[in-house]
Amino acid sequence: MLEIKGLTKTYDNGVKALNNVNLSISKGMFGLLGPNGAGKSSLMRTIATLQQPDSGSIVFNGIDVLKDPQALRKTLGYLPQDFSVYPRISAFDLLDHLAVLKGFTEKKQRKELVEGLLAHTNLFQHKDKAVSGFSGGMRQRFGIAQALLGNPDLLIVDEPTAGLDPEERNRFHNLLVSLGEEKVIILSTHIVDDVAELCPAMAVLSGGQILLQGNPLDLIQQV
Ligand code: ADP
Ligand code: ADP
Numbered sequence: 001m002l003e004i005k006g007l008t009k010t011y012d013n014g015v016k017a018l019n020n021v022n023l024s025i026s027k028g029m030f031g032l033l034g035p036n037g038a039g040k041s042s043l044m045r046t047i048a049t050l051q052q053p054d055s056g057s058i059v060f061n062g063i064d065v066l067k068d069p070q071a072l073r074k075t076l077g078y079l080p081q082d083f084s085v086y087p088r089i090s091a092f093d094l095l096d097h098l099a100v101l102k103g104f105t106e107k108k109q110r111k112e113l114v115e116g117l118l119a120h121t122n123l124f125q126h127k128d129k130a131v132s133g134f135s136g137g138m139r140q141r142f143g144i145a146q147a148l149l150g151n152p153d154l155l156i157v158d159e160p161t162a163g164l165d166p167e168e169r170n171r172f173h174n175l176l177v178s179l180g181e182e183k184v185i186i187l188s189t190h191i192v193d194d195v196a197e198l199c200p201a202m203a204v205l206s207g208g209q210i211l212l213q214g215n216p217l218d219l220i221q222q223v
Contacts, residue, residue, distance in 0.1 A: 001026050002047070002154065002184050007056030009042055009208075017042035018053065019208040028181050031195030031216070032188040034205035040188040041081050043205065044158045047186070048078045060154055060184075072154070077147030079140070081158040081188075091118060091134075091142060092127040095149070102149050117145040121175060137168025144175060155185045161194060173198055196220070 002025040009018040017039045034040050045051050047058055049069035058065035065072045087094060095114045104110045118124045121141040126134070131142055140160050147155060157176070161169045176198060179185060189195060195202050196216050203213040212219050 001061060002186075003057075003059045004047070005057045007043070007046065007053050007058065009039075009046060009051070009053045017208050018046070021056070021205075021208070021210055023203060023210060023213065025184055025186065025201070027184055028201070029176065029185045029187060029199045031199030031202035032186055032205060033190070033192060033195050033202055034188075035190055038190075038205045039208040040190075040205055041158055042208075044078075044080075044156050044186070044188050047154075048076060048080075048156055049073060074150065075153045077144075077150070077152035077155040079143040079147045079155075079157045079160060081162075088130045088132045090128050091123055091131050091145075094131055095145060098146060099149055113149075117148055120148075120178070121145040122171065135168070137164050137171060140164065140168075140172055141175060144172075148179075153183055155179065155183050156188070157186065158188045159190070160187070161189065161191065169194075 002023070004021055004023040007018050007021040008016070010016045021043060032040055032043065046053050047065070049065060049072055053066070060072055063071045092114060095117060096110055099110045099114055104113060115124065115127070118127050121144055123138060123141055123145065126138065131139070134142060144157070161172055164172060173194070176185065176187065187194065187199060199216060201214070202216050202219065204211045204219070
């Protein structure tokens, strides 16, 4: 359960990107819908402890995120909007290296973990290829594999399907659905159909404020 109260964020240039945001998000897939500039990335980065808000509170499963960012990071998977590091080393080696950084010290256990994640994201057959040569959809799925390394309870995915063709988008959607109901998964997007297809709960953000929150089918009937 993620509880956000009174979250406000003003950048150095005076832009108020978040204005008293209140959200209650339970397990399963939650869609955060809003046009470009609405504040979606600002909200995602703030929840992911990459930037500090002016005021407000964020509590995840009892963790006071703003007071104890380290505790949140242990259980967070974050796929940023501008996920853009595509090294020339193989997918397997890169994930293996990241797993070492996450504290998986036992080589055999790591191999199982990494191969499992690559299989789950439909990348096993590409495990020896360089990530720099991956297509957009493969990169996004690799990003999810990377975000899942520590088996996080909170997964934040920021604008994942922008620029993907319909087949890659479907594949990505199936991957998200396969992650199951045990995590809080926040999908931030400006694509209404993505939310309608995938999310039993959603909110609409515009101008830094939550305009609506609820079930997509109910909300569509209100419009
Ligand atoms: P800092 O807050 O550390 O000075 P910046 O504000 O310069 O950092 O930039 C942080 C990130 O936000 C960078 O990736 C930058 O490209 C992006 N960014 C900066 N200004 C804007 C803006 N007006 N709209 C969207 N993104 C921005
Ligand atoms: P979205 O993800 O919905 O497109 P953002 O959170 O990126 O929205 O941006 C919200 C507002 O904050 C925009 O007006 C944007 O230009 C501004 N903004 C975003 N990041 C920065 C930054 N680092 N510095 C200054 N302004 C920013």
